[in-house]
Amino acid sequence: MEIAIRTIGNSKGVVLPKPLLAQVGLDAESSAEVVVENGCIVLRKPTKPVRAGWADAAAAVAAQGGDALLMGEFANAGDEELGW
Structure with a gap:
C-alpha cells in the first residue's frame, strides 16, 4: 500500500x-511507538511495561485474604543471634 x-x-x-x-x-485513542530499523520507519503498538498491573492484582489478593x-x-536455629 502506498x-x-x-x-x-x-x-x-x-x-x-x-x-x-x-x-x-490501534484506534483513535491509542498512542504508538515509532522507531527506525534498518532504514525503515516502524510504527508499532507500545508494549506494556514490565509488571504492569501487578500492584493492583496484589492488592486484590490481599483484600480477599x-x-x-x-x-x-520459620527460622533456623541460632538466627536470633545474627546481626542484620
Whole structure:
C-alpha cells in the first residue's frame, strides 16, 4: 500500500487508514511507538511495561485474604543471634 507524505505545518505526516490501524489493535485513542530499523520507519503498538498491573492484582489478593504465608513463620536455629 502506498500513502502520501503530507506537509503539516513545518513537519511531514501520513494518514493511516483505519482498517490498517485496526489490524494491529490501534484506534483513535491509542498512542504508538515509532522507531527506525534498518532504514525503515516502524510504527508499532507500545508494549506494556514490565509488571504492569501487578500492584493492583496484589492488592486484590490481599483484600480477599489470599496473602497469608503458606509455610508459616520459620527460622533456623541460632538466627536470633545474627546481626542484620
